[in-house]
Amino acid sequence: MHRNIRKILNFFxxxxxxxxxxxxxxxxxxxxxxxxxxxxxxxxxCHQCGKVNCMCQYQKxxxxxxxxxxxxxxxxxxxxxxxxxxxxxxxxxxxxxxxAERLRHGTYYESEKTDYxxxxxxxxxxxxQRGYNxxxxxxxxxxxxxxxxxxxxxxxxxxxxxxxxxxxxxAERAKNVxxxxxxxxxxxxxxxxxxxxxxxxxxxMNRCAELLKxxxxxxxTAAAAxxxxxRKKEQEEEQIS
Numbered sequence: 001m002h003r004n005i006r007k008i009l010n011f012f013x014x015x016x017x018x019x020x021x022x023x024x025x026x027x028x029x030x031x032x033x034x035x036x037x038x039x040x041x042x043x044x045x046c047h048q049c050g051k052v053n054c055m056c057q058y059q060k061x062x063x064x065x066x067x068x069x070x071x072x073x074x075x076x077x078x079x080x081x082x083x084x085x086x087x088x089x090x091x092x093x094x095x096x097x098x099x100a101e102r103l104r105h106g107t108y109y110e111s112e113k114t115d116y117x118x119x120x121x122x123x124x125x126x127x128x129q130r131g132y133n134x135x136x137x138x139x140x141x142x143x144x145x146x147x148x149x150x151x152x153x154x155x156x157x158x159x160x161x162x163x164x165x166x167x168x169x170x171a172e173r174a175k176n177v178x179x180x181x182x183x184x185x186x187x188x189x190x191x192x193x194x195x196x197x198x199x200x201x202x203x204x205m206n207r208c209a210e211l212l213k214x215x216x217x218x219x220x221t222a223a224a225a226x227x228x229x230x231r232k233k234e235q236e237e238e239q240i241s
Contacts, residue, residue, distance in 0.1 A: 018079035018088040029094035030079065038076040040068055040227065042102060050199050050222055052229040059202060063194065063209035063222040067109060069098035072198050072226035080198060080226060083134050092134055092197070095225035096141035103146060103193075109221065113191055117143035117150050120196040120208055121157040121180065138225055139195035148193070155208055156181050177207035188216035199224035 015024045019034040030038070046054035050066025070076050082088035103109045119135035127133050136152060143150035158179040192212050196205060199222065209220040 015090075016088065018082040018090045019075070020078075024090075029090040029097070034075075034079070035094070038070045038079065038226075039098065040071045042106060045227060049202060050205075050224055050227050051202070052227060055202065059206070061202070061209070062206050062213050063220040065109070066199070066205075066222040066224065066227075067099055067102050067106065068199065068224045068227045069095040069102070070226040072200075072228040076226055083137075083197060084130075086130050086132070089132070089134075089137055091225065092137035093141050095197075096138050096145060099138075099142055099195075099223050099225070100145035103142075103223070114146070114148050114193045114221070115190040116154070117146070117148050117193045117195065118154050119152060120194065120204055121152070121155045123157045123159045125159060135196045138197060138223075139193075142193070142195060142223065154183060154185055154187070155211060156183065177203050180204070180207050180211060182211040182215060185215055187212060190217050191219040191221075192217050193221050193223055195223045195225075197225045199227040 015026055015028065016022065017024055017031040017034055018029075019038070020031060022031050024031060040052065045052050045066075045068050046056060047065055047067070048054075049056045049059070049061060050068050052071070072080060079088075079091040079094075083091045117139050119133055119139035122130075122133040122135070133152075139152075140150050142148075158181060192209075194205060194208055194212070199205060202222075205222040205224070209217075209222065212220050
C-alpha cells in the first residue's frame with residue numbers, strides 16, 4: 001500500500017535524491033553517485049554491535065547481532081535529516097533495500113527464520129506531528145521485501161523521553177531510553193528484527209532488545225539504516241557506565 005502512495009506522490013511532487021537534490025526516476029530513491037558515498041561495506045562494521053569501530057568491549061548488549069546499510073557521516077547526514085524532518089522519505093526505502101539484500105545473502109544472518117520485523121517506537125504525539133515514524137517506514141519496507149510480518153504493537157515510547165540526537169553524551173542517551181516500554185505480550189522463542197534509522201551508541205537498540213528479551217524473544221537482530229563511528233569520549237563513557 002505504501003508503495004502505491006509513493007507513486008501517487010511522485011506524480012504530483014518531483015522525486016529527488018535526498019542527499020544532493022538531483023531529479024530521479026519514479027522508482028529510484030538515491031542517485032548512483034550518492035549511493036556509492038554513503039554505503040558501508042559489510043566488512044567495515046562489527047556484525048555484533050553494528051559499529052564501524054567495534055564497541056563490544058565497552059557495552060553489555062541485549063541484541064545478538066547487527067546489520068547496517070550506511071555510514072552516518074557528513075555525506076549521509078542530509079538524507080537522514082531530510083527523513084527526520086519529513087522532507088524526503090527516500091532514504092528509508094533505499095536503506096531498507098540494502099538491509100534486505102544483506103539479510104538475504106549475508107553470511108551472518110538468517111532472515112528466513114525471523115518471526116517479526118518491528119520498529120523502534122516513537123511517541124504517538126511526535127509521530128502525528130511528523131506524519132510517520134521513520135523507523136517504521138524502514139521496518140515496513142524491509143518486512144515487505146523479506147515477506148515477513150510487520151508488528152508495531154509490541155514496543156511503545158512514553159512522552160517523557162527526549163530525542164536521542166539532542167543528547168550530548170552516551171550516559172545521557174543510556175538514561176533517556178528508560179522512556180521505552182513493552183506491552184504485555186508473550187514473545188517466547190520469537191526471533192525479532194528490530195529497525196531504526198541511526199545507530200549511535202546503541203543505547204536505544206539495546207534497551208528495546210532488553211525489553212523484547214524480557215518477554216521471551218530468543219534472538220534480536222538490530223537493523224540500522226546508518227551507523228556512526230563512535231568518538232573516543234563515547235567509548236570511555238560506555239566503559240565507565
